[in-house]
Structure formats: C-alpha cells, structure tokens
Amino acid sequence: MGVGIWEIHIEEDPGRYELREGKVDLNRCGIPLAEIVTAPDIKSPEYAREFLRDLLLSLDYLGVIRGESGSVRADVNISIMGGNRIEIKNVNSVKGVYKALKYEIVRQKAVLQRGGTITMETRHFDEGSMITKAMRKKETLADYRYIPDPDLVPFYVSPEGLSRIESILPESPHNKKKRFIEEYSLGEEIVDALISDLYLSDFFEECAKDSNPLEAGKWCATELKRRLNEKNLSVSTSMITPKHISDMIDFIEKGELSVKNAKWIIGDVVDTGEEIPTLMSKKNFYQIRSEDTLIKILEKVMRENPKAVLDYKSGNQNALHFLFGKVVNETEGRADPSKTIKLLKDKLYMEA
Amino acid sequence: MFTKDLIENLSCGSLEEQFHKKIETIQKKDNEINSFITLCLEDAEKSSKIIQKKINDGSQGRLSGLIISIKDNIAVSNIRMTCGSKALENYIAPYDATIINSIKKEDGIIIGKCNMDEFACGSDGTSSYFGLTKNPRNVDYVSGGSSSGSAASVAADFADLSVGSDTGGSIRCPASFCGVYGLKPSYGLVSRYGVSDMAMSMEGPGPFAKDTYGIALLLDVIAGKDPRDTMTVDSNNSYLSVVENYRYENIKNMKIAYAKEFFEGIDEKIKNIILDKIGILESQGAKIEQVSLPNIKYVIPIYYLIVFSEFSSAMSKFDGFKYGNYIPGQDIVEAVSNTRESSMGTEVKRRILLGTFITMEEFRGRWYTKALKARSAIKEDFERIFKTHDLLIGPTMPML
Amino acid sequence: MAETIIDGKIIERVSEIARLRLSEIEKEKFEEEFERILKKFSIIDEIKVGEKELYYVVDNVNVLRKDSESKPFNNINGIKNNFNKIEDEYIIVPRNL
Structure with a gap:
C-alpha cells in the first residue's frame, strides 16, 4: 500500500485569470507552488480520497498550505481496463476528485460496454452538476515542447542540507497518532479526531499537562471540535484556551459542574473566552449537593x-x-x- | 572628441550647452538616419540640470553627464519600449532595468531609445517595424544590427555612449559597420534584468563608445552581480583602470592566437586589414600563433538552433493578453494566433516557427538536444585555446 | 540520420502550436525555406557529441536569496496604464469565451 511520488515541481503562481470576466488577479503572483506527481498506484476513488486527505494533512502540518479556497488543485488522471487515460483538469476539492472519479468510472464503463472507445482526452469537472465534460479540442492542443529555462540555475541538495531540513521538520500526523495512542492511552477514534487538526492536537497536549489526558482528549475531540466546526472556527481563531478545558474538567471532577452545563460552557467560551470560575458563578452552575x-x-x-x-x-x-x-x-x-x-x-x- | 576629454570638458564647461548641441544634431540628422524610436528629451533635460549642480559641487557620478542612448529592448521606467516591434508599439516600461538604474545612479543622461531589428532578429538593422536605420558614415549603407540605432547614434554623435545587446553579433556587427567601438561582454557579466528576452542562455547587454575608454567606463558601470539575474557573476575588475594603465610594452610577450578558419571565405580587403593589424602586434613584440578551431563551422547552425528554441519560448508572452493589440477570434487559440500574426514581422515569425518545430517532442532529439550537446564541443575548443593564449583575434564581419 | 520531411501538414501543426496564423503564401514560403535551412543545419550531424547537454554557460548553482520582507512594487500605475481596462483595481483583458 502507499502511493509513490514520481516528481515534485516547484513553481511560482503567475496570478489568476478569470476566463469569463477577463479579470486578472495578481494578488497571488509570485507565491510558491508545488506540483506533486504521483505514480499510478491509486486503485479506487475511495483510495484517492483517503490519499488526498492524508497528503493535505501532512502539508498542513508542514505549514506550507494556505487556508484559502482554491489553493489546492488536482489534475486527476483515470483509466479503466480497455480504455485510454483521461485527464480531468483543475479539480479544487477532495470531494470533487472523488465525485469526478466516480462519475468517470461509470461513464467510461458505459462507453466501453456499448462498444465505444475511450480515447485520450482532457476533461473539465463541473462543480455544480458534479459531472465531467470534454474540453474543446483546440484548448487541449498539446504543446509538448520542453525547454529548460536558461534563467533557472540548477539547485543541488547536499546530504547535510537534507538532514538539516529533516531536523527542523515538524512531527508528521501519522507519527503524532502513534505517539498519542502510546503516550496518553487514547482510543483511535479520539486520536484521529485530534490529529485531523494540527492546532487542535497541540491544544489537546496543552490541556493534558494539567488534566487527565483521557478526559481532555474526549472533550477536545468531541464537544470542542463540534462547537468549533459549528461556528466555523479553529482553536487559534476562537477565544478558548487550554486553561478553560483544564479548569472545566477540574470542576467536573470535584462534582461541582454537570456534564450538561460543561457542554454549554464550551459553547460559550469559544466565543467569549470568559473565565470558568466567573461563568460558574454568573450562570449559577455550582451543583446542588446539600x-x-x-x-x-x-x-x-x-x-x-x-x-x-x-x-x-x-x-x-x-x-x-x-x-x-x-x-x-x-x-x-x-x-x-x-x-x-x-x-x-x-x-x-x-x-x- | 574622445570620451575622457569629453568628461573633462563637461566638468568645467556647460552641460546644458553640450546637451543642446546633441539635440540640434539629432533634429538635423536623425530624420534620415532613424536611429531613435523614442526620444526622452524632457527627462533628459531635467536630469542634465540636476547633474550640472552635482558637477558644480564636484559630487557627480562616474558618467558625469555623458549622453547615453539605449537599445529599445532595455526597460527605462515610464518610457516607451518597443523592441522594434508593432507588438509593443504602445508599451510603456513600468520599471528600470538594473543596468539603467546603474547608469542613472552614475549620472548618465538617457536621451532616447534606439531603433533595432524587431526583437533583435537580424544583423543589418532593416527589420524594425519603425523603419531601417541608415549608416551615418554613408547613408546608402545599412547600419548593421540588431543594435542598429545604438551604433548609428554614437557614430552620428547623437550620443556619447550607447547600450545595446548582443547574442550572436548584435553589438559587434553594427559597431563594425558604423565604425565605432562595441563590446559583447562575456555572458553573465552584465545583468539582463529588464532586458526583453531573446535567447536567454547567450545574450547580454553591452557598451558602444567612440573609444576603449568609453567602453571600459560604461562596462564598469553596468557589470557585476545582480540578485535579479541569477546568471550574473561578480565583477571586481575595473576595466577603466586596465585601459588607463595600458602601455605599448604590455603587448610584449603576449600570446595572441588567430584561427585559420576565420579567414576562410572572407573578403580580401578585410583579410588584409586584419593581417595588417596582426603584423603591428607582432612588431610590438606579441607572439602570434595560428591555431585551429575545428568545430567553428558548426557554430552557426548550433547558434541558430539554440536561439530559435529559446526565442520561440521567450516570445510566447506576446499574445495580446499580456502585451500587444488583441485581435479577436472564434476562441482563445484563434485570437492569440491572429494577434501574433498581425503584430510580428516575417523574420520574427520565421524564428518562432523554426524554434517551435525543433523543440517539438518528435524533433527535439534530432535538433535542439543535439545542438545543446554540440555546444559543449565548441566551448571546449575555446577553452583549449585560452589555456595557452591571452587573446584570440579575428575579424568581426567577413564582408563589406 | 534520416532527414526530417517538411510538408504542408507539419507547417500547419507548427503554426498551431506556435499560435501563429499563417497565410497560404506564408505557409508555402516557410515550407520551402525550412527545408533549405534544416538541410544546412544538418551538418551538425558530423560533429562528435558527448551525452552532456550544455544548458548553462556559467557555473552558478544554488543561487538563493535571503528570506526577507517583500518590498511592494512602487509603480503599479505604470503597469495598469499598459492596459485599456481596469475594474475595481483589477486589470481586465479579453475574455476567454
């Protein structure tokens, strides 16, 4: 298992041209771009989806990916038995890749079954209708010329340079997963939820310093994550801090705060950042134990x-x-x- | 007047007077010569006033008010830059090329942008969209190209110095035709940032002047490493001090080579002049040796194969979207094809087509890649000679 | 080495790839010329070549610059003025229909 990587091209974004309006957006001009070419190791749309998610997560961990939409695009190549390779250009979401591949398999099978042939072509994925459409021939007219740019001097990576880079690389998501399971005895489901977001996993580790990691993990992976998603926030953009979670767990463990109210508190704190003891008094959350x-x-x-x-x-x-x-x-x-x-x-x- | 005397005159006389004399000459004669595409007299006058003040208190830069013309494929901020083509008829450069920056910093006065073969495609100065440049020495003759206006403007005394660019003779040839000095600096010595690409792995800007002093002075100003051109190398020499410290005795014991292949198929008159010059050097004590450059006959095809390839790639940006006048079509491909069709001259088209052809997947091995491999052999030929000799001497142009 | 055959079809393809429309007269002219030019060029077959393709004539490698604050370009109007149409600070070029 695994997907081989054949080549990585490093480029610069030249800017964006909106075909329909003729508008040129040069705001991204000069931003570094990497094109990753994989080996034909991907056997199903599901696998493509899983691979892309893993890849995006790794890139996210490296801090080399920009959050905005359209900053990741895929050219998806697919062939089925008895047909030629089809390229679907510029798909800009993981879901889109999955849907495009699903659609192509059905379409290509149907063509072959009815005695048609699949010739090499380039297609375009329509986000709205979730289907692919052939591009006009002229647009795909192959320009197979290849001239190395004489202004780009060669770049050699020395073994020392390579190990220096390796030494500053952040922990990869799969290593983090292994460590979380071993170090904190967390269940796989909780860990997956934590590592799927680099900031959340860091946040969790802060919480785990002052609280029972099992409790901290559970709260971060479930209620906190749910609230953040709901409000379209991340731990870095919300007001919540690890101290909030630790304090909250502390109150629960002392029997002074109910789980139900704890959930309410999370929902409030992500927006307000209010101190837990203050909230406890203000909302009169102390449990009645007399x-x-x-x-x-x-x-x-x-x-x-x-x-x-x-x-x-x-x-x-x-x-x-x-x-x-x-x-x-x-x-x-x-x-x-x-x-x-x-x-x-x-x-x-x-x-x- | 020689460049050094000129600078001395400027430092004690009036820059304005000198400037107006140049303008008068230009107005009187350039209608016929056609060495300029765009004049920037207003800006030039402004800077001449500023430089005059600097001269008065002795703080002027090294070019100290010399009048300089610039080939029109080099960007001068807020001045039109056409590359001699209709495609850039209305293009105003938004920034200064690195070398223009250096010239301005050293108080050179930029008087105008020089005519040239369209996109530097040519060696006689006749393929410009803005008309051919005549030779100031004899207006019945061409000026040579592609830096035609640069050479002509110096020869006609419209400018004291000029900057041109040279890939395969585009400075040397018009300098030779017009009887002025021109130098193609070694590749990488002078920054190409702000110079419209023609053949990126070979070309470079270089100076024109009326004497070696002017050449060395201008080269000192424009040479050196530029972070914006990754191919540039450091230049710690002062070419001017080499020229100034030159004595006839320096020739003594110098080992000078000339290649026998340089004299094959060459005009008798030129041959005799060169042999005559070699004789002078020998009489001054130089050791002259005939050498052989066995691969020299392959230079032209190799040169063209590489130039065409790089040129066709460099030209793809002139599509009517990024530059030039857009001509519509049924779809984008047709529109671009129409735009390019209507805005480029025959020689440019020929080179784009050939360059495209020889880099196409099925032909590149036969042509482009082959030329790149053969290029090593040429380089080795020259390296071999410079291991044992100080100079290699030869004619610039084989015929009149 | 086998000669490259230049015919009308190849000229047509090259002109399409080069995005350069040619008139019928030009096509004929270039066809004839290319054949002649390439024939001349084929003398490079005589030269003994190694495997090394010489892309760069200077030996500069690993040319990098220090990471630094980006400096904004100071003549954005100079760029805009080269285009006929500007809308909300964006350059407008022909649409791709």
Missing part, C-alpha cells in the same frame, strides 16, 4: 407528580427516571445526579 436542599426539591417534585410516585411503587423503574428528569429541570441541571438518585430512591422507599 441533602437538605435536594430533599426539599424532591418533595416538591413528588407532590406535583403523584402518578409517577404510584407507578414506581407498583414496580415501574422508568418512573424513577421520569422523576429524576423533573428534578433536573427544576434545578436547571444543577442537582448532583448520584446524590439525587440515591435520595430519590430513599424517599420513595420510605413513602412505600
């Missing part, structure tokens, strides 16, 4: 729901959950759950 207070609330809930009390007595366990839910609502989630269940059971038993 038995006296809890008993008062229980009594009120039982009074208001006599039917549930009766149901429980006649053996319906679900009624317990129903009543617990009512307590949670009554306290806006602040009732300490284990204490509440215990007191509720005691109370119902006593009533019986």
